[in-house]
Amino acid sequence: MAKVCRKVSIKNQPSDFAYWQSRSYEERLACLEEIRQEYHGWKNITEQRLxxxxxxVKR
Structure with missing residues (x-):
């Protein structure tokens, strides 16, 4: 798979809303579930400490 990178100005940036509207509801829900699981994974990570x-001691 080739990595593709495009440089665009903010004024000419494509709309995220239009992109997600072009996807089926199953695809949108699958992506939402992936984001939700990723968030909960980050939220529950705690640093290991000593x-x-x-x-x-009685004196």
């Missing part, structure tokens, strides 16, 4: 252990 566990702290506390000990109480």
């Amino acid at each position: 566990q702290r252990v506390y000990t109480i």
Whole structure:
């Protein structure tokens, strides 16, 4: 698959709305579900940290 990159001015940028309107509802829902799953994956990621252990010593 060849990577394609186009440089366009903001004024001549194609509309995202028109693109998604041209897709079937099944395709739009599939993409929405993919975005939703990706978001929940990012949301639930926590950084691994060292566990702290506390000990109480009687003096």
